[in-house]
Amino acid sequence: MKLGDKIGEGAYRDCFAVADNPDLCAKVQREMVTRRIPILEISLTLKTRLFLLFRYGETDLNRRENRIINKFPTVLRQYMPEVIDLRVDPSDPEKTQLVATRPRDFDGQYSASMLEYGPVDNEAFWEHVDKIAEAMVEYDLISTDVFFRGQNLLVQRVAKDHYRPVLVDVKHIGRAVPHVRKPQLIFKNEFLKAFYSKLEDFKAKFKGPETRKFQ
Numbered sequence: 760m761k762l763g764d765k766i767g768e769g770a771y772r773d774c775f776a777v778a779d780n781p782d783l784c785a786k787v788q789r790e791m792v793t794r795r796i797p798i799l800e801i802s803l804t805l806k807t808r809l810f811l812l813f814r815y816g817e818t819d820l821n822r823r824e825n826r827i828i829n830k831f832p833t834v835l836r837q838y839m840p841e842v843i844d845l846r847v848d849p850s851d852p853e854k855t856q857l858v859a860t861r862p863r864d865f866d867g868q869y870s871a872s873m874l875e876y877g878p879v880d881n882e883a884f885w886e887h888v889d890k891i892a893e894a895m896v897e898y899d900l901i902s903t904d905v906f907f908r909g910q911n912l913l914v915q916r917v918a919k920d921h922y923r924p925v926l927v928d929v930k931h932i933g934r935a936v937p938h939v940r941k942p943q944l945i946f947k948n949e950f951l952k953a954f955y956s957k958l959e960d961f962k963a964k965f966k967g968p969e970t971r972k973f974q
């Protein structure tokens with residue numbers, strides 16, 4: 760599948776518009792990754808697959824994320840892009856693309872990430888956030904990465920007075936990998952405490968008067 764413009768990037772993956780259908784995008788995992796190693800206070804550039812093997816016990820984040828999404832209950836699935844499909848490169852099965860729809864606002868613009876959008880002043884939006892958090896706890900699908908710096912969710916303006924969060928990166932779910940700096944997080948109650956405290960920080964940062972201007 761031919762890819763077009765890059766529309767987003769994270770630490771491990773780039774996201775491109777699909778060339779002949781820009782309403783779709785595809786995530787592609789990068790060959791190399793640069794990460795800070797906290798206890799050693801240094802940055803290391805490593806093969807992404809090798810790094811992920813240590814971090815997640817597997818080497819392809821697209822496969823991992825696709826598997827997680829497929830297990831989502833409807834209550835969470837409704838906050839994801841509509842279509843999600845894992846494509847495996849026929850000539851190299853190690854290479855995958857995670858294809859998804861790109862949500863649009865009611866006025867036709869592609870929805871912005873929360874990081875780009877900034878603070879959100881919309882009651883419905885924050886009710887949706889609480890519903891997501893509640894479902895994550897109920898189904899034991901907590902992600903400490905979704906409610907964080909705002910890069911992993913979009914603010915979709917479905918109507919002038921109704922915004923919805925759309926989760927676009929849910930690879931980081933569960934307590935699978937014990938945290939070196941915070942070993943107490945292997946205990947469920949400690950993990951829950953950390954989740955709620957992150958959620959509060961997220962609200963403190965993003966709940967408030969809007970700075971984004973629309974024409």
Ligand SMILES: Nc1ncnc2c1ncn2[C@@H]1O[C@H](COP(=O)(O)OP(=O)(O)OP(=O)(O)O)[C@@H](O)[C@H]1O
Nearest residue numbers: 767768769770771772774840859860861910927928
């Ligand atoms: N369906 C989508 N529609 C619009 N933008 C998207 C979509 N999926 C991903 N993106 C954009 O691409 C960026 C990179 O994707 P993603 O967050 O999955 O990469 P990552 O490397 O796994 O992230 P991280 O740095 O959080 O570990 C996202 O932050 C988001 O801005």
Ligand SMILES: [Mg+2]
Nearest residue numbers: 769910911928
């Ligand atoms: Mg991300």
